[in-house]
Amino acid sequence: MTTLDTPTEIMPPVEPRARPNFAPLLRQLAGIGWAIASIGLFAGIWELLWYFELANPLLLPPPHLFLADIPGTLKYFDRSDRIGSVASGGGFGALLITMGWTTFRVVFGLTLGFVLGTAVGALIHYVRIIRNLLLPTILLLAPVSPVAWLPVAIFVFGIGDVPAIFLVFITVFFAITLSTGAQIASVPKNYIHVARIMGANERKTFWRVILPAILPSLFMTVRLNLFGAWMVVLIAEAVGVGSGLGQITTMARATFNSKLVFFTMAIIGLLGFLSDWGLRTMQRKLLWWVAPNQGGLL
Amino acid sequence: MSRSVVTRPAVAIRNVSKVWTPEGRSPVNALQGLDFDVAPGEFVVLLGPSGCGKSTLLYMIAGLEATTSGLIECDGLKVEEPSAERGLIFQEASLFPWLTIADNVAFGLSIQGVLPVRRREIAIEMLRRVGLSDMLDKKPDELSGGMRQRAACARALAMKPKVLMMDEPFAALDVQTRARMQDFLLQIWRDSGASVLLVTHSIDEAIALADRVIVFTARPGRVKTIVPIDLPRPRPTRDARYHEYRDLFTELLAAEVERAFAEMEAA
Numbered sequence: 001m002t003t004l005d006t007p008t009e010i011m012p013p014v015e016p017r018a019r020p021n022f023a024p025l026l027r028q029l030a031g032i033g034w035a036i037a038s039i040g041l042f043a044g045i046w047e048l049l050w051y052f053e054l055a056n057p058l059l060l061p062p063p064h065l066f067l068a069d070i071p072g073t074l075k076y077f078d079r080s081d082r083i084g085s086v087a088s089g090g091g092f093g094a095l096l097i098t099m100g101w102t103t104f105r106v107v108f109g110l111t112l113g114f115v116l117g118t119a120v121g122a123l124i125h126y127v128r129i130i131r132n133l134l135l136p137t138i139l140l141l142a143p144v145s146p147v148a149w150l151p152v153a154i155f156v157f158g159i160g161d162v163p164a165i166f167l168v169f170i171t172v173f174f175a176i177t178l179s180t181g182a183q184i185a186s187v188p189k190n191y192i193h194v195a196r197i198m199g200a201n202e203r204k205t206f207w208r209v210i211l212p213a214i215l216p217s218l219f220m221t222v223r224l225n226l227f228g229a230w231m232v233v234l235i236a237e238a239v240g241v242g243s244g245l246g247q248i249t250t251m252a253r254a255t256f257n258s259k260l261v262f263f264t265m266a267i268i269g270l271l272g273f274l275s276d277w278g279l280r281t282m283q284r285k286l287l288w289w290v291a292p293n294q295g296g297l298l
Numbered sequence: 299m300s301r302s303v304v305t306r307p308a309v310a311i312r313n314v315s316k317v318w319t320p321e322g323r324s325p326v327n328a329l330q331g332l333d334f335d336v337a338p339g340e341f342v343v344l345l346g347p348s349g350c351g352k353s354t355l356l357y358m359i360a361g362l363e364a365t366t367s368g369l370i371e372c373d374g375l376k377v378e379e380p381s382a383e384r385g386l387i388f389q390e391a392s393l394f395p396w397l398t399i400a401d402n403v404a405f406g407l408s409i410q411g412v413l414p415v416r417r418r419e420i421a422i423e424m425l426r427r428v429g430l431s432d433m434l435d436k437k438p439d440e441l442s443g444g445m446r447q448r449a450a451c452a453r454a455l456a457m458k459p460k461v462l463m464m465d466e467p468f469a470a471l472d473v474q475t476r477a478r479m480q481d482f483l484l485q486i487w488r489d490s491g492a493s494v495l496l497v498t499h500s501i502d503e504a505i506a507l508a509d510r511v512i513v514f515t516a517r518p519g520r521v522k523t524i525v526p527i528d529l530p531r532p533r534p535t536r537d538a539r540y541h542e543y544r545d546l547f548t549e550l551l552a553a554e555v556e557r558a559f560a561e562m563e564a565a
């Protein structure tokens with residue numbers, strides 16, 4: 001009888017004394033380098049077009065122009081959350097408040113859509129009567145663009161925060177609802193068998209096995225819809241809310257302030273990038289067992 | 299292994315049949331009129347052509363599926379629902395990727411409400427027994443196939459099962475790992491005192507492990523013969539009797555595999 005004290009298989013390969021590994025750091029630096037190069041190239045072409053007077057600075061002010069007069073631009077940002085209020089001084093604080101409002105609507109709407117979408121998706125999967133009653137309607141509504149919901153949202157909720165949050169909510173809700181059922185159905189049967197053998201009832205099986213098994217792909221669905229959420233929140237803000245970056249863009253367009261337009265676009269791009277980075281970080285921390293995926297700069 | 303009349307069988311299969319009735323397809327006669335016992339502490343290997351219902355039988359003993367007719371008893375009690383006393387191990391380890399190895403092993407304990415400190419103690423002890431002491435806080439996908447299968451054993455053993463069922467547990471492993479895992483399994487079996495029911499395709503595996511080999515017919519699965527292996531362990535592969543067993547099983551299986559093929563072609 002062989003003993004198991006030293007099974008060859010569990011002996012880790014003898015490694016030389018680990019040297020500090022710079023590869024990931026280098027990769028990250030390279031990523032940042034290419035990002036700078038990419039943005040630099042884009043801005044450079046724009047600046048050249050301006051320099052050779054191919055781009056009208058009133059319509060397409062190049063970066064050095066729309067970033068030059070930041071205090072002037074910041075005047076237009078408003079601290080109050082009221083529609084039609086005249087910009088009252090603005091400043092950096094007002095910019096942050098504006099960014100904060102928009103970000104809050106995106107985050108809140110996504111969270112709500114994620115939680116309710118998962119709940120409704122699970123109910124549809126498990127409860128036959130709910131499936132029969134809800135699924136046809138959901139399939140009918142799912143392809144409707146969130147933007148088409150805007151008038152409805154304003155009729156129902158009036159002008160204010162709620163329509164913007166609702167639109168973001170709609171962007172993920174149907175996707176999450178529909179994917180939840182598919183994901184639950186594809187949880188390996190043996191996972192559920194293990195849970196049942198260990199004595200887990202249905203509730204425990206759901207919370208301890210099914211939910212963690214489907215969470216990574218649901219989170220991926222949220223990430224895929226993140227940029228969509230940023231698009232609709234701006235539209236909602238432009239139309240029906242008294243604050244936020246969307247409202248600034250509308251005002252900039254109305255007042256023909258192209259510097260403000262491009263400045264706001266730069267801010268929106270930055271926020272979108274940061275929120276994607278935030279979600280990826282969250283994914284890494286919360287869903288640590290999922291292999292880290294590529295597709296981002298940082 | 300001798301079976302005395304007084305000991306109650308660990309598992310009693312009484313005239314069990316199973317008909318699968320999949321939605322939208324014709325019913326499948328998977329098992330028919332099975333009748334045998336497994337003694338406490340006995341190592342039984344189920345050998346048969348693929349599709350003859352071996353997995354189905356394990357699922358029914360585990361309580362995951364109902365019998366169509368007949369009765370399955372464990373320790374004198376009718377099997378009606380799954381229980382941690384009847385552990386089941388699959389071809390893929392089916393460890394939860396969102397739990398560390400130690401937490402996987404402790405999963406059942408946590409479901410049963412054992413407190414975290416105690417859970418950890420038991421998990422450490424179980425992983426020591428299966429030779430994975432330094433893998434406690436690793437992720438499942440950091441382990442090799444053989445290690446994962448041992449962790450799955452530890453998870454089942456943590457519940458102190460009376461019956462340990464294994465459905466082709468080593469089929470996905472390479473030959474060398476397989477041989478080691480067989481030694482490992484015999485050790486686990488002796489330590490735990492559980493009865494083991496193991497499904498395999500491999501004749502050598504059956505001879506290496508079993509007290510008794512139950513040979514199944516092609517579908518619908520019936521018991522074709524039951525062959526006790528009367529060789530000391532570790533099984534002497536050079537012994538003439540080893541080769542007699544080998545030839546016997548090869549012959550028994552060949553006939554059934556042929557029948558299974560013929561039926562498949564007819565269908």
Ligand SMILES: Nc1ncnc2c1ncn2[C@@H]1O[C@H](COP(=O)(O)OP(=O)(O)O)[C@@H](O)[C@H]1O
Nearest residue numbers: 318320326328347348349350351352353354355
């Ligand atoms: N869940 C199921 N639903 C319907 N038919 C099944 C199911 N599981 C197994 N079967 C059928 O029962 C027969 C026996 O299958 P199985 O027990 O997996 O055989 P084995 O493990 O011996 O290869 C096969 O014909 C298979 O198609």
Ligand SMILES: [Mg+2]
Nearest residue numbers: 352353354465
């Ligand atoms: Mg099988």
